[in-house]
Amino acid sequence: MVQGNESFEIYLKDDSQNPTFSFKDRASALVSAWAMENGISTLIAASTGNAGSSLAGICAAQHQKSIILIPAKAPLAKLTQIMMYGANIIPVNGTYDDAFDLSVEASRLFGFYNRNTAYNPLTIEGKKIVSFEIYNQLEFQVPDRVFVPTGDGVILSGVYKGFEEMLLLGITDRIPVIVAVQAAGSPNLVNNIDHQNFSITKSATIADSISVDVPKNFFMSAGFMKKYKGESVTVTDEEILQASVQLSGSAGIFAEPAAAAAFAGLLNFTRSDRIPHGSKNVVLLTGNGLKDLASVQSQIHLPAPVDPDILSLGQLIRTILSKNP
Amino acid sequence: MVQGNESFEIYLKDDSQNPTFSFKDRASALVSAWAMENGISTLIAASTGNAGSSLAGICAAQHQKSIILIPAKAPLAKLTQIMMYGANIIPVNGTYDDAFDLSVEASRLFGFYNRNTAYNPLTIEGKKIVSFEIYNQLEFQVPDRVFVPTGDGVILSGVYKGFEEMLLLGITDRIPVIVAVQAAGSPNLVNNIDHQNFSITKSATIADSISVDVPKNFFMSAGFMKKYKGESVTVTDEEILQASVQLSGSAGIFAEPAAAAAFAGLLNFTRSDRIPHGSKNVVLLTGNGLKDLASVQSQIHLPAPVDPDILSLGQLIRTILSKNP
Numbered sequence: 001m002v003q004g005n006e007s008f009e010i011y012l013k014d015d016s017q018n019p020t021f022s023f024k025d026r027a028s029a030l031v032s033a034w035a036m037e038n039g040i041s042t043l044i045a046a047s048t049g050n051a052g053s054s055l056a057g058i059c060a061a062q063h064q065k066s067i068i069l070i071p072a073k074a075p076l077a078k079l080t081q082i083m084m085y086g087a088n089i090i091p092v093n094g095t096y097d098d099a100f101d102l103s104v105e106a107s108r109l110f111g112f113y114n115r116n117t118a119y120n121p122l123t124i125e126g127k128k129i130v131s132f133e134i135y136n137q138l139e140f141q142v143p144d145r146v147f148v149p150t151g152d153g154v155i156l157s158g159v160y161k162g163f164e165e166m167l168l169l170g171i172t173d174r175i176p177v178i179v180a181v182q183a184a185g186s187p188n189l190v191n192n193i194d195h196q197n198f199s200i201t202k203s204a205t206i207a208d209s210i211s212v213d214v215p216k217n218f219f220m221s222a223g224f225m226k227k228y229k230g231e232s233v234t235v236t237d238e239e240i241l242q243a244s245v246q247l248s249g250s251a252g253i254f255a256e257p258a259a260a261a262a263f264a265g266l267l268n269f270t271r272s273d274r275i276p277h278g279s280k281n282v283v284l285l286t287g288n289g290l291k292d293l294a295s296v297q298s299q300i301h302l303p304a305p306v307d308p309d310i311l312s313l314g315q316l317i318r319t320i321l322s323k324n325p
Numbered sequence: 326m327v328q329g330n331e332s333f334e335i336y337l338k339d340d341s342q343n344p345t346f347s348f349k350d351r352a353s354a355l356v357s358a359w360a361m362e363n364g365i366s367t368l369i370a371a372s373t374g375n376a377g378s379s380l381a382g383i384c385a386a387q388h389q390k391s392i393i394l395i396p397a398k399a400p401l402a403k404l405t406q407i408m409m410y411g412a413n414i415i416p417v418n419g420t421y422d423d424a425f426d427l428s429v430e431a432s433r434l435f436g437f438y439n440r441n442t443a444y445n446p447l448t449i450e451g452k453k454i455v456s457f458e459i460y461n462q463l464e465f466q467v468p469d470r471v472f473v474p475t476g477d478g479v480i481l482s483g484v485y486k487g488f489e490e491m492l493l494l495g496i497t498d499r500i501p502v503i504v505a506v507q508a509a510g511s512p513n514l515v516n517n518i519d520h521q522n523f524s525i526t527k528s529a530t531i532a533d534s535i536s537v538d539v540p541k542n543f544f545m546s547a548g549f550m551k552k553y554k555g556e557s558v559t560v561t562d563e564e565i566l567q568a569s570v571q572l573s574g575s576a577g578i579f580a581e582p583a584a585a586a587a588f589a590g591l592l593n594f595t596r597s598d599r600i601p602h603g604s605k606n607v608v609l610l611t612g613n614g615l616k617d618l619a620s621v622q623s624q625i626h627l628p629a630p631v632d633p634d635i636l637s638l639g640q641l642i643r644t645i646l647s648k649n650p
Contacts, residue, residue, distance in 0.1 A: 017342040019577060021615060061577030067642065072630035080618045083625040086574030088645050094633035105635045106642060249411030252344060252386030290346065290615035293405045300408040305397035308419035310430045317392065317431060320413050
């Protein structure tokens with residue numbers, strides 16, 4: 001639980017401490033194991049972010065080769081982790097979609113195993129495990145709501161699949177309300193669920209891990225949302241940044257913007273009184289704040305320095321204490 | 326174990342997945358608990374790096390107040406994590422030593438609990454636990470060597486204290502050889518152990534977490550080194566960076582330069598044939614590579630982009646595979 005003053009319970013499910021510091025390791029670990037079991041030594045994916053870092057890191061640990069295709073315009077800083085893990089990184093003169101399609105062709109041509117998100121079905125099988133963990137860690141209770149940061153919809157589908165399997169197996173008796181949280185600057189999954197004609201908003205958000213023009217897992221995740229009466233909310237970049245500060249300061253968990261977005265979704269629901277008294281609410285925190293220090297710079301402010309004597313310092317400390325006794 | 330081709334065993338003890346992503350959490354957790362037990366609500370420390378982030382993050386999680394004094398010239402990027410955790414950060418017009426001394430005065434004046442490294446004895450009590458964990462995770466065997474990244478000497482003393490306590494309690498029958506690894510650009514602990522007159526080299530290394538002019542835990546750690554015949558090695562920034570690449574690429578663990586330095590120490594020992602056949606060697610990896618992406622930029626090289634067609638890509642992939650079949 002984050003704070004004591006709410007009338008409901010908040011559980012933070014933190015994946016920032018995974019081997020490569022994001023939720024994506026749940027998928028990569030399974031994909032890597034399948035390749036090994038089937039004698040495939042090289043894995044490939046198109047990704048500029050957490051999926052690429054994750055595949056590269058897991059492959060390094062398992063002594064497998066990885067090839068990561070990226071759009072040539074991706075910023076170098078984002079690729080540091082991928083390259084440090086020794087992946088063969090290949091910039092493509094084109095978009096992410098070009099890199100995605102090429103990686104599929106290359107895996108057919110060379111017999112590589114392809115980890116692309118929303119392409120390899122094992123990614124959802126890896127991701128669904130989080131639902132088993134949530135049920136287990138809540139001491140065999142189904143939570144009332146799970147806030148899920150949403151881009152392509154793969155994590156959303158994974159969370160649903162995990163809870164659905166427990167329901168079908170008779171382990172549980174209900175599915176929690178899953179709340180798909182998208183950035184207001186990239187609302188292309190939640191805005192299309194109820195519409196006949198799919199329309200796309202060009203994405204613009206600091207939450208790059210959930211910034212997606214065409215959600216590649218749309219039909220599966222939208223199907224789950226309709227079947228189980230999922231809810232949704234979009235949050236602005238300002239809400240995401242404020243949520244990030246509140247999350248770090250109240251729980252000591254420094255999350256990347258996409259993960260803070262899920263917490264922003266919960267705060268948004270709280271403000272509009274959409275969370276029932278006494279309910280159990282889980283927030284998926286899918287990535288580490290150290291992955292994106294640039295985005296939060298606007299939220300931190302270094303005070304003016306004090307002189308190195310105890311009188312000056314004492315005065316300042318008294319001011320600080322009086323503001324926050 | 327990292328690789329299969331050595332004639333000895335390597336065990337990586339990785340603290341990059343701790344709550345604030347460094348070894349320092351072992352100390353902060355205990356300091357925070359002691360303060361809570363003794364009814365002290367505000368903790369203070371002087372730090373520009375992992376100790377400050379760690380205290381701030383643990384205090385946030387425990388709903389305690391933290392005050393972090395820093396030299397005013399510390400780079401803003403290093404302070405992001407501290408500030409995101411909601412610490413009261415106070416820049417001091419002076420050096421780290423000024424900030425250190427002021428924090429001690431302030432804790433006396435206001436009754437704050439002071440976490441300064443090499444000042445609060447509980448930091449060593451927290452850090453010694455790593456030795457118990459190593460013994461436990463090696464299935465109740467004492468390793469032959471432990472490579473410890475070394476700045477002030479507090480982690481070094483903590484590791485020794487843990488193994489010494491197990492020896493004195495009759496749990497184990499020997500102390501491993503502890504190898505103090507320092508940056509060649511900041512060798513102020515290991516270079517002074519055997520000398521009568523203490524001399525200081527002005528520090529200059531990329532491994533900022535072990536960059537120390539006057540090692541504040543010198544006498545205790547040097548005492549342990551003499552008593553138990555510790556060994557030492559200094560590694561250059563170039564060795565550190567190469568070790569970082571090798572570590573990430575072979576084990577999937579992305580470590581900060583100070584942590585990679587410990588692995589560089591092991592590689593250095595390997596090259597000079599100082600590691601016995603069949604021995605068990607532990608490397609302490611004390612911090613997360615995401616904390617310092619700037620330092621490794623020289624080690625990564627983005628190849629030229631390919632055109633988005635399978636013929637161009639196929640040709641490039643064949644070249645990659647032929648180099649590394």
